[in-house]
Amino acid sequence: xxxxxxxxxxxxxxxxxxxxxxxxxxxxxxxxxxxxxxxxxxxxxxxxxxxxxxxxxxxxxxxxxxxxxxxxxxxxxxxxxxxxxxxxxxxxxxxxxxxxxxxxxxxxxxxxxxxxxxxxxxxxxxxxxxxxxxxxxxxxxxxxxxxxxxxxxxxxxxxxxxxxxxxxxxxxxxxxxxxxxxxxxxxxxxxxxxxxxxxxxxxxxxxxxxxxxxxxxxxxxxxxxxxxxxx
Amino acid sequence: xxxxxxxxxxxxxxxxxxxxxxxxxxxxxxxxxxxxxxxxxxxxxxxxxxxxxxxxxxxxxxxxxxxxxxxxxxxxxxxxxxxxxxxxxxxxxxxxxxxxxxxxxxxxxxxxxxxxxxxxxxxxxxxxxxxxxxxxxxxxxxxxxxxxxxxxxxxxxxxxxxxxxxxxxxxxxxxxxxxxxxxxxxxxxxxxxxxxxxxxxxxxxxxxxxxxxxxxxxxxxxxxxxxxxxx
Numbered sequence: 034x035x036x037x038x039x040x041x042x043x044x045x046x047x048x049x050x051x052x053x054x055x056x057x058x059x060x061x062x063x064x065x066x067x068x069x070x071x072x073x074x075x076x077x078x079x080x081x082x083x084x085x086x087x088x089x090x091x092x093x094x095x096x097x098x099x100x101x102x103x104x105x106x107x108x109x110x111x112x113x114x115x116x117x118x119x120x121x122x123x124x125x126x127x128x129x130x131x132x133x134x135x136x137x138x139x140x141x142x143x144x145x146x147x148x149x150x151x152x153x154x155x156x157x158x159x160x161x162x163x164x165x166x167x168x169x170x171x172x173x174x175x176x177x178x179x180x181x182x183x184x185x186x187x188x189x190x191x192x193x194x195x196x197x198x199x200x201x202x203x204x205x206x207x208x209x210x211x212x213x214x215x216x217x218x219x220x221x222x223x224x225x226x227x228x229x230x231x232x233x234x235x236x237x238x239x240x241x242x243x244x245x246x247x248x249x250x251x252x253x254x255x256x257x258x259x260x261x262x263x264x
Numbered sequence: 265x266x267x268x269x270x271x272x273x274x275x276x277x278x279x280x281x282x283x284x285x286x287x288x289x290x291x292x293x294x295x296x297x298x299x300x301x302x303x304x305x306x307x308x309x310x311x312x313x314x315x316x317x318x319x320x321x322x323x324x325x326x327x328x329x330x331x332x333x334x335x336x337x338x339x340x341x342x343x344x345x346x347x348x349x350x351x352x353x354x355x356x357x358x359x360x361x362x363x364x365x366x367x368x369x370x371x372x373x374x375x376x377x378x379x380x381x382x383x384x385x386x387x388x389x390x391x392x393x394x395x396x397x398x399x400x401x402x403x404x405x406x407x408x409x410x411x412x413x414x415x416x417x418x419x420x421x422x423x424x425x426x427x428x429x430x431x432x433x434x435x436x437x438x439x440x441x442x443x444x445x446x447x448x449x450x451x452x453x454x455x456x457x458x459x460x461x462x463x464x465x466x467x468x469x470x471x472x473x474x475x476x477x478x479x480x481x482x483x484x485x486x487x488x489x490x491x492x493x494x495x
Contacts, residue, residue: 079416080368091357098329099363106356125337126322132330137311140371185310 035060038077038085040067041248042155042217044147045097045139046084047210052104052120052203054241060086069161097139101203120203131197134189134204138211142182147211149175154218155253176220183226186212190232201236209236213245219256223264230264238262266291269308269316271298272479273386273448275378276328276370277315278441283335283351283434285472291317300392328370332434351434362428365420365435369442373413378442380406385449386484407451414457417443421463432467440467444476450487454495469493 037053037060039046053060065074067083078085078095086094086103094100105120121128153167153175186208189196197204212233215221223230236242246260258264268284268291270277284291296305298314309316309326317325317334325331336351352359384398384406417439420427428435443464446452454461467473477491489495 080364080372082372092361094360095364096367098367099360102333102363103356103360106359125334128337129325129330129334130323132333133326136327136329141311141313144375 034089036063036087037061038063038065038074038087039083040064042151042214042250043067043083044143044151044207044211044214045082047213047245048097048139048203048207049084049086049100050245051206051210051241052101054244055120055206055239056104058104066159068156068159097135097207101135105203119200120206122200122202123198127198127200131202131204134197135207138204138207142208142211146175146179146182147215150179150215150218150220155250158252179215179220180222180225183221183229186232187226187229191228196232205232205236209233209242210245213237213242217248217255217259219259234262234264265320267294267318268292269294269296269305269314269318271295271314273382273445273481274298274314275374275382275438275442275445276313278444278476279328279370279434279438280315280317280331281476282437282441282472283332285475286351286437286470287335289335297390299387299390328366328438332366336434350431351437353431353433354429358429358431362433362435365428366438369435369438373439373442377406377410377413378446381410381446381449381451386481389483410446410451411453411456414452414460417463418457418460422459427463436463436467440464440473441476444468444473448479448484448486448490450490465493465495 035058037046037049039050039062041064050062065071065083065085067074067081070081074085075081077087077093080095082096084097084100086100088094094103101120121131123131149168149171153172157165157167186196193199195201195205196208212221223233237246249255266289268277268280270281270293272295281293296302296314296316298305298312301312305316306312308318308324311326313327315328315331317331319325325334332351352362354362380399380402384403388396388398417427424430426432426436427439443452454464468477480486
């Protein structure tokens with residue numbers, strides 16, 4: 034059985050949940066709190082990071098980069114038999130554009146906005162050694178950074194059918210994964226970025242998105258329109 | 265003409281200089297100081313990050329992820345005619361291992377050690393608005409983190425012919441690029457990690473490494489054994 038080790042609000046994990054659903058690969062979800070540094074988890078991924086995809090008979094695949102490229106290559110092989118969508122569509126040049134943006138969302142947007150927002154509003158409260166008070170200066174910086182990233186996503190969505198070009202790609206899944214986690218908290222100022230909003234409505238309506246819209250965390254209800262397809 | 269926009273101590277840029285040399289691709293080097301946020305540079309890469317590879321007739325390729333995968337794919341096409349070495353050798357599973365490690369070195373090692381070390385000892389002094397005093401707590405944390413990473417590299421070098429497996433790969437180039445920048449500063453405790461040291465001696469002796477060992481910065485001479493092949 035294929036297992037995905039994830040945390041429900043981890044945007045990197047969410048992007049792989051979306052990719053698996055788009056490719057019709059069924060995986061059992063297993064939740065991990067990577068900040069607890071569980072020894073058994075560190076054996077699977079010594080980097081201590083999510084997500085980790087455990088396939089039968091192969092070493093664990095660690096991180097969005099290795100996993101997304103593996104899934105893409107495997108669609109030409111035996112592991113993923115019924116591929117309906119390509120994560121890196123098009124020419125070598127178009128694939129480079131998907132990778133540039135996946136890297137942007139999973140590293141730059143992650144560090145500058147998603148991670149500090151999640152740390153302040155979710156992870157900090159779940160620490161086993163007691164909740165941590167959010168660092169308000171970090172939180173404000175992350176919210177300001179988010180606006181810059183949203184303007185860039187808005188610009189891409191305004192110029193192109195999908196963020197990396199004519200076809201939906203892993204770049205869209207990565208961006209949507211991050212924004213969905215932030216949107217749970219109600220921190221995305223959608224009205225300032227109409228093209229990004231309309232792109233997000235399209236991607237949010239895909240069947241692959243359903244499981245993510247059903248995620249909940251006890252004590253932290255989602256923003257009212259989190260799961261609304263028309264918001 | 266192919267141009268690589270880089271900074272001579274930027275480890276990510278160095279990994280692509282090594283990859284180009286291994287693949288026998290000639291590129292003109294153009295130095296950029298990304299912390300100056302030059303508008304003309306931001307047009308090429310709105311992320312404001314290095315490296316950027318500018319090929320004739322295509323959009324600029326931004327970042328090690330997009331560039332390394334492009335070079336790998338292009339070895340099957342027309343752009344890189346005489347490929348002597350593969351950046352991601354082997355099966356889909358071995359390629360995933362190369363990617364896991366390239367990601368580790370270019371993101372985790374970079375954030376936790378290389379970048380704060382370079383910031384404290386090189387970048388901070390080159391600011392156009394005047395030198396910045398190094399943050400000593402950050403510097404000490406980076407040096408402590410570096411030891412953890414070195415032990416992991418030592419473990420890999422002890423178990424395998426090359427870091428990701430039987431063949432040299434982009435994972436080796438990425439790790440060597442980071443360690444070479446730190447080694448210029450004399451901050452790598454090689455004697456604590458004999459297997460890593462012997463792996464680094466092997467990779468440092470390759471012709472692709474020569475240009476990097478010739479890099480100098482006025483006012484900051486290299487550590488005495490920086491360019492020695494037998495150290």
